[in-house]
Amino acid sequence: MRRQYSIPERLGGFGIAVAGAAAVWPAFTAGTGLGLPCPLRWMTGIPCPFCGLTTAAVDLAHGRLLASLADNPAALALAILTVVTVPLIVLRQLGLAATPVPWSARTRRRTQVAAIAAAAASWLFQLHRFGFV
Amino acid sequence: MNYASWIQRVGATIVDAIPFAILAGIGGAADSDMGAVFWIFYLIGVVYLIFNRWYLGGQGATIGKKALGLRLIGEQSGQPIGTAMAFVRDICHFVDSIICYIGYLFPLWDAKRQTIADKIVKTVVIKAA
Numbered sequence: 001m002r003r004q005y006s007i008p009e010r011l012g013g014f015g016i017a018v019a020g021a022a023a024v025w026p027a028f029t030a031g032t033g034l035g036l037p038c039p040l041r042w043m044t045g046i047p048c049p050f051c052g053l054t055t056a057a058v059d060l061a062h063g064r065l066l067a068s069l070a071d072n073p074a075a076l077a078l079a080i081l082t083v084v085t086v087p088l089i090v091l092r093q094l095g096l097a098a099t100p101v102p103w104s105a106r107t108r109r110r111t112q113v114a115a116i117a118a119a120a121a122s123w124l125f126q127l128h129r130f131g132f133v
Numbered sequence: 134m135n136y137a138s139w140i141q142r143v144g145a146t147i148v149d150a151i152p153f154a155i156l157a158g159i160g161g162a163a164d165s166d167m168g169a170v171f172w173i174f175y176l177i178g179v180v181y182l183i184f185n186r187w188y189l190g191g192q193g194a195t196i197g198k199k200a201l202g203l204r205l206i207g208e209q210s211g212q213p214i215g216t217a218m219a220f221v222r223d224i225c226h227f228v229d230s231i232i233c234y235i236g237y238l239f240p241l242w243d244a245k246r247q248t249i250a251d252k253i254v255k256t257v258v259i260k261a262a
Binding site: 007010011013014017036038039040048049050051 | 138139140143230231232233234235238241242
């Protein structure tokens with residue numbers, strides 16, 4: 001089954017949504033009192049690999065690069081992916097780029113391993129950030 | 134099958150949330166001390182959520198999904214899943230949430246654009262013809 005957009009492109013599209021949400025997040029939380037608590041940290045006190053992403057995204061959306069990196073470097077990684085993939089998405093929308101070629105099983109497997117490794121690294125980062133290691 | 138994209142599903146969820154947000158906002162504005170008036174509006178909002186997500190959703194599309202031209206159907210049957218299963222599906226969204234909400238991002242890379250809740254109750258969200 002050929003996908004219209006590759007997974008990195010879809011993640012790039014997700015990055016656009018995150019950028020938009022991050023721009024208005026402070027006003028939203030201030031106005032409603034709502035937030036996005038980490039279930040793991042809420043229940044156990046231990047941060048998850050994705051803790052700090054909301055704060056990091058808000059920092060990045062407001063130009064605070066170093067603060068964003070200190071919260072969670074994955075936000076910057078997503079931003080880079082977004083910048084790289086958005087032109088490709090535009091080209092596909094305009095019909096100027098062919099539908100993406102499916103990855104081989106080996107490439108998919110390697111990508112899954114890389115994603116798990118990145119999540120593990122992020123978890124270590126958050127555990128260190130919260131003083132657990 | 135023409136599966137709904139992640140952003141379409143997010144859009145539908147936002148549209149679904151608007152009436153509840155309006156009701157809660159009116160209740161909060163009318164009664165900032167969270168007295169009886171606030172709770173009346175809040176309960177009306179909860180009734181709306183139940184009607185929208187479980188009854189209408191069980192019929193195939195919540196208000197939000199209808200607005201975006203989406204349908205919720207059983208993966209095997211191709212038919213709406215009914216009120217009871219729509220309720221069960223919402224309970225299963227607990228799994229999507231408990232892993233730091235990553236379950237809600239599954240439609241970004243899943244072949245059938247399913248959340249974990251969708252996989253548990255075997256549903257898919259498609260673009261209505």
